[in-house]
Amino acid sequence: MNSRTGQVVLVTGATDGLGRYLTGELTAGGASVVAHGRNPSKLGRLRDDLGVETVRADLARLRDVDAMADELLERVPRLDVLVNNAGVGFGPPGGERELSGDGIELRLAVNYLAGYRLTRRLLPLLVESAPARIVNVSSIGQQPLDFDDPMLEASYDGITAYRRSKLAQVMFTLDLAHELRDRGVTVNALHPATFMNTSMVFEHGAAPMSTVEEGGAATLRLVTDEALAAVTGRFFDGRREARPDRTAYDEQARARLRRLSDELVTSTLRSA
Numbered sequence: 522m523n524s525r526t527g528q529v530v531l532v533t534g535a536t537d538g539l540g541r542y543l544t545g546e547l548t549a550g551g552a553s554v555v556a557h558g559r560n561p562s563k564l565g566r567l568r569d570d571l572g573v574e575t576v577r578a579d580l581a582r583l584r585d586v587d588a589m590a591d592e593l594l595e596r597v598p599r600l601d602v603l604v605n606n607a608g609v610g611f612g613p614p615g616g617e618r619e620l621s622g623d624g625i626e627l628r629l630a631v632n633y634l635a636g637y638r639l640t641r642r643l644l645p646l647l648v649e650s651a652p653a654r655i656v657n658v659s660s661i662g663q664q665p666l667d668f669d670d671p672m673l674e675a676s677y678d679g680i681t682a683y684r685r686s687k688l689a690q691v692m693f694t695l696d697l698a699h700e701l702r703d704r705g706v707t708v709n710a711l712h713p714a715t716f717m718n719t720s721m722v723f724e725h726g727a728a729p730m731s732t733v734e735e736g737g738a739a740t741l742r743l744v745t746d747e748a749l750a751a752v753t754g755r756f757f758d759g760r761r762e763a764r765p766d767r768t769a770y771d772e773q774a775r776a777r778l779r780r781l782s783d784e785l786v787t788s789t790l791r792s793a
């Protein structure tokens with residue numbers, strides 16, 4: 522594994538599970554990690570334990586996402602890797618539909634839309650810092666969005682909401698890779714591992730089937746491996762390249778998702 526010595530890496534959702542593991546490993550490998558979280562005391566512990574810089578934002582509020590981007594663009598002179606890792610899982614079995622602080626279905630908001638907005642806001646810095654990488658921590662559990670009911674108002678279950686948000690992340694990955702070709706910024710997505718031993722898996726009452734170290738190794742490979750320096754627009758299941766749900770290759774569906782995302786961002790920020 523190659524390290525990211527001297528490189529600046531932003532990890533979202535760094536206060537628990539996979540994000541915390543990545544933050545520890547990258548810091549030990551010599552990277553300057555900016556660790557994102559929403560909880561001030563958890564962020565304080567991360568600073569004390571690992572000596573990393575931190576940034577706070579509730580990703581369920583697009584105003585917070587924008588404030589975080591503004592702060593980073595001021596504070597950080599370069600950004601070599603952005604790891605969009607923060608996420609909300611299935612929730613407890615039979616859990617009720619939840620909304621973000623902006624009134625958007627929570628999993629769509631946190632798992633997809635926050636990363637979409639944050640990435641778009643940080644793109645100028647990533648392009649300036651090229652060669653740079655964007656790693657989207659998605660999942661193999663994917664379902665197409667219902668564009669007639671993107672907020673799952675008609676019928677809801679947490680697993681469907683999660684899977685839709687995760688395919689949306691992959692669709693964004695493919696779009697952005699295409700947009701950034703020849704700009705020196707790669708964009709890839711992955712399923713780190715199945716049912717790692719993390720809070721979101723415990724919350725659902727599922728028995729862990731893998732460890733954070735396994736998912737962490739697959740994710741670190743996308744962050745650091747020099748052999749992948751030119752690889753972009755791909756989806757990986759662990760360390761193996763895989764095909765996402767076929768909707769990811771549907772350019773009309775991707776264009777529709779882009780329109781929906783931009784409309785949601787614009788209307789939310791206008792009214793907030």
Ligand SMILES: NC(=O)c1ccc[n+]([C@@H]2O[C@H](COP(=O)([O-])OP(=O)(O)OC[C@H]3O[C@@H](n4cnc5c(N)ncnc54)[C@H](OP(=O)(O)O)[C@@H]3O)[C@@H](O)[C@H]2O)c1
Pocket residue numbers: 533534535536537538539540558559560563578579580581605606607608609610631658659660661712713714715716717718719720721722
């Ligand atoms: N676990 C698995 O088996 C598995 C499988 C496939 C994919 N994944 C993906 O891997 C990524 C990491 O998951 P994990 O298993 O490490 O989960 P986790 O242990 O539950 O950690 C989730 C992280 O996201 C943060 N987060 C959640 N909601 C947030 C919000 N509104 N604003 C800001 N931060 C928020 C959490 O912050 P707090 O510390 O404040 O709660 C935490 O740092 C996710 O994208 C997940 O979908 C996981």
